[in-house]
Amino acid sequence: MTPRTALTIAGSDSGGGAGIQADLRTFFAHGVHGLVALTAVTVQNSLGVQGFTEIPADVVTAQIKAVASDMGVNAAKTGMLATAEIIRAVAKTLDEVEVGPFVVDPVAASMTGDPLLREDALEAIRTELFPRATLITPNLDEVRLLTGVQVVDAASQRAAAEALLEFGSRWVLVKGGHMQGTAECVDLLSDGREYLELTGPRYETENTHGGGDTLASAITASLAKGASVPDAVAAGKKFIERCVAEGYPLGAGVGPVSPFWVLDKS
Numbered sequence: 001m002t003p004r005t006a007l008t009i010a011g012s013d014s015g016g017g018a019g020i021q022a023d024l025r026t027f028f029a030h031g032v033h034g035l036v037a038l039t040a041v042t043v044q045n046s047l048g049v050q051g052f053t054e055i056p057a058d059v060v061t062a063q064i065k066a067v068a069s070d071m072g073v074n075a076a077k078t079g080m081l082a083t084a085e086i087i088r089a090v091a092k093t094l095d096e097v098e099v100g101p102f103v104v105d106p107v108a109a110s111m112t113g114d115p116l117l118r119e120d121a122l123e124a125i126r127t128e129l130f131p132r133a134t135l136i137t138p139n140l141d142e143v144r145l146l147t148g149v150q151v152v153d154a155a156s157q158r159a160a161a162e163a164l165l166e167f168g169s170r171w172v173l174v175k176g177g178h179m180q181g182t183a184e185c186v187d188l189l190s191d192g193r194e195y196l197e198l199t200g201p202r203y204e205t206e207n208t209h210g211g212g213d214t215l216a217s218a219i220t221a222s223l224a225k226g227a228s229v230p231d232a233v234a235a236g237k238k239f240i241e242r243c244v245a246e247g248y249p250l251g252a253g254v255g256p257v258s259p260f261w262v263l264d265k266s
């Protein structure tokens with residue numbers, strides 16, 4: 001049987017733990033066929049990002065159109081988009097092709113603090129992509145850059161969700177992985193009417209590289225299979241918890257989260 005398809009519009013991580021590599025292995029783990037529009041090639045390892053080169057915007061557009069016109073896209077997500085020019089090209093293309101539910105992970109920097117976005121690009125994400133998004137999935141650093149809200153507790157997490165929804169996405173997931181001093185990891189999902197707290201254990205681990213990408217692609221895979229946003233996010237949260245719990249050391253720095261536990265079922 002032909003599986004459902006999900007498109008990732010994102011950069012390559014030479015270390016294999018984040019970016020399109022994380023997305024494709026997550027799609028695979030969900031039984032979804034992964035499609036790719038590559039936006040940038042990064043040079044990175046467990047210690048950080050040494051540099052990146054972006055793909056020309058017209059080539060990003062051409063990749064999206066090629067797969068959408070021939071294979072069909074059941075859901076799509078963005079990760080590293082690198083430049084304002086690429087973001088504008090993606091936004092324009094999404095008005096011309098059908099990609100189903102659209103998840104925007106507003107990746108601004110790596111967890112080591114290295115920038116993955118040129119300076120003028122954050123505003124383009126806010127104005128060009130958020131209004132087209134079914135769901136946006138910022139972490140707390142991205143929330144601060146996008147809204148100025150410093151999330152330190154449940155009240156400020158809710159205020160951040162309200163501020164982010166003003167940019168026009170249908171849903172927002174404010175991820176709480178970087179909240180300080182909490183025994184649990186609480187992600188807040190909202191469409192402005194419902195406020196759903198997704199609570200899970202906080203694992204003691206250094207190996208969280210690719211966690212945000214893996215969560216967003218797990219959600220995208222479930223959306224591609226027809227789940228509602230709350231169901232897709234709840235399933236994604238369960239999936240990422242297990243991936244964080246089973247993250248492994250690789251290299252001298254931060255190791256990747258792991259979806260390999262899925263193979264235990266086979």
Ligand SMILES: Nc1ncnc2c1ncn2[C@@H]1O[C@H](COP(=O)(O)OP(=O)(O)O)[C@@H](O)[C@H]1O
Pocket residue numbers: 111138139140175176177178185186187200201202203204205208210211212213215237240241244
């Ligand atoms: N130490 C941890 N233990 C369990 N879950 C975690 C841990 N760190 C992050 N998560 C979860 O992983 C997902 C990614 O979260 P977060 O770290 O906030 O975003 P990002 O990876 O984009 O920086 C969220 O669902 C978050 O709750």
Ligand SMILES: Cc1ncc(COP(=O)(O)OP(=O)(O)O)c(N)n1
Pocket residue numbers: 010011012013018019020042079080107109110111112116139208209210211212213214
């Ligand atoms: C190519 C590429 N895309 C995204 C990232 C971000 O990954 P990471 O630093 O691990 O942050 P989260 O995925 O956990 O949000 C990257 N480093 N490279």
